[in-house]
Amino acid sequence: MNRDILQRIDAFAYRNRLAEVMQAPVVTIEAGAPLTAAATLMAQKRIGALAVLDGKGRAIGLVTDRDIAHQAADPQNLAQPVGGVMQQDVATLPPDAFIFEALTDLRRHHTRHLIVADRASGAAIGIVSMSALLRLRAEDALLLAADAEEAPDAQSLKEVVAALPRLAKSLLAEGVPPRQIAGALAAVIRDVYARVAVLAESLMLAREGAAPAHWCFLVLGSAGRGETLLAADQDHALVHDGYEDDYPWFEKFGLHCSAILDQIGIPFCRGDVMASNRECRHNLDGWRKRIGLWVASDDDIALLNADIFFDFRPAHGEMKLAAELRAIAAEIGRQPLFLKRLAASIGQIEPQLGLFGGMKTRGGRLNLKRGGLLPIVSGARVLALSLGSMALETEARWEAARMAGRVSADDLVRIADAHDMALRLMLTQQLADIEKGRMPGPEVEVKRLLDFDQERLKDGLRIASVIDLIVRHALV
Known part of the structure; x- marks a missing residue:
């Protein structure tokens, strides 16, 4: 563990995204062009890499100045x-x-350039280089993710998880917006999940041999959505391409993953949404049937499982399987009756404001996740499914709904403000509780809030209480 990283956090790498720093558009070259043409084009553009694209604009290759330099020893090459x-x-x-995710990926692939691709189509829209990112002051911020990626054992991963509160506190002090802090924490957690899968696979290889099929370990819930705070439990699943829907190998692998995650400080899921559970392990056909059952059911548990599942993101393994599963989920999840049931379930969430505008507290605390965050997150998910949007982050999902004319700009401003407020107050409370030796949770101590924050909180709870109406209107 890099002990001094948390004293020297540079928030830039956690605050800024690739869209802000990428070189665009991508400079391309045909696969059949000679290397001399590539060298000339690089010199003209003053760049170090060219992309080779397929007919759909997706990157299938990359040629760099180093590749050309290696061939230049013999001019005929x-x-x-x-x-x-x-x-x-x-x-x-x-x-x-x-x-910092890009820096980690560049290290993982042992390369100096990375393609920025549209999430839905895979088309190349930009390119970034290691040297450019380092010039942008990323420095030590990537080291926490690197610690997760290179952790040799569970104890090392436990240190990474234990460092997350201090990371969050540093970013909050830097003035990083709460949504971006939650995104940074989620990205580190996904790296942790990926390393857990590697450690579990090594145990399986030693005791059971190789897996019977290609597989991908999936992270679900807030980490998949990119909005993790400091009280998350486990949410994960597995997809594979085997003929059978499940194999004993994957059951044992899932058990290892769950046990390691619990050992390092990410507790077992109380709802058993883990790859150790048979219901969370399927091949693609099995997942199609499972999602179909969720969609056809009006059972509350089925709706909850569907809610958690639709936020999945690949952590480790055969990424193509996750992309195929995403296409299946998007196709089945657009069924109008299912979307109406999801929208109706938002209205069943107990509001945290009383009849006369007072906040419903228990022991002086208000459950801000249930009354504020959950309706906003769930509403965004329903709208994304209805639009066929591949966006996972709540902010991006609401924006997609606004762009499609489903939500007004005024409503979006209020929703975004309520979302920010909920994340900030929950994160601040969790950090305060951790410092006092108390387990962090979704409740916020109301009396410690300034009058201004209390009024803003009430405004956020009011908009959260009508999210179901906004979503139902958007689905008409």
Whole structure:
């Protein structure tokens, strides 16, 4: 563990996203062009890499100045086509990924360039380089993610998880917006999940041999959505491409993952939404059937499971399987009756304001997750499913709804303010509780809030209480 990182956090890498720093548009070259043409184009553009795209604009290769330099020892080699020397394992991230995620991916792929690709289509929209990112002062911020990526054992991962509150406190002191802090925490947690999968797989390889099929370990819930605070429990699943819907290997793998996560400080899911649970492990056909059952059911538990599942994001393994599962989920999840049931379930969330405008507290605390955050998050998910949007973050989902004319700009401003307020107050309370040795949770101590914050909180709870009406109107 890099002990001094938390004393030297540079918030830039956690605050800024690739869309803000990428070079766009991507400069491209045909796979059949000679290396001499690639070298000339790089010199003209003063860049160090060119992308090779397929017919749909997706990156299938990358040729760099170093690739050309390695061939220049024999001038005859420079006549060969780009496709013969290009790197085919191209690292890609969406434009809303944080800079420190890019730095981690560049290290993981042992490369100096990364393609920024549209999340839905996979089309290349920009490119970033290691040298450019380092010039932008990322410095020590990536080290926490690197600690997770390179952790040799559970104890090392436990230290990473234990460092998250101090990371959050540092970013909050830097003035980083709460949504971006939650996104940074979620990104580190996803790196932790990825490393847990690696450690679990190594145990399986030693005791059971190789997996019977290709697989992908998925993180669900707030970490998948990119909005983790400091009281998250486990939410994960697994998809594979085996002929059978499940195999004993995957059951044992899931049990290892759950046990390691609990050991390092991410407790077992109280709802058993974990890959150790048979219901959370399927091949693609199995997941199609499982999602179909959720969609067809009006059972509250089925709706809750669907809610958690639709926020999944790949953590480790065969990423193509996660993309195929996302397409299946988006297709089935657009059924109008299912969306209406999801919207109606938002209205069943108990409001945290009383009849005369007073806040409903218990022991002086108000459950801000239930009364404020949950309706906003759930409403955004319903609207994203209705639009076929691939966005996972709540902010991006609401914005997609506004762009589609489903939500007014005025409502969006109020919702965004309530979302920010809920995240900030919950995060601040969790940090205060941790410092006092208390387990962090979703409740906020109302009396410690300034009068201004109490009034803003009431405004946020009011808009949260009518989210179901806004969503139902948008679905008409």
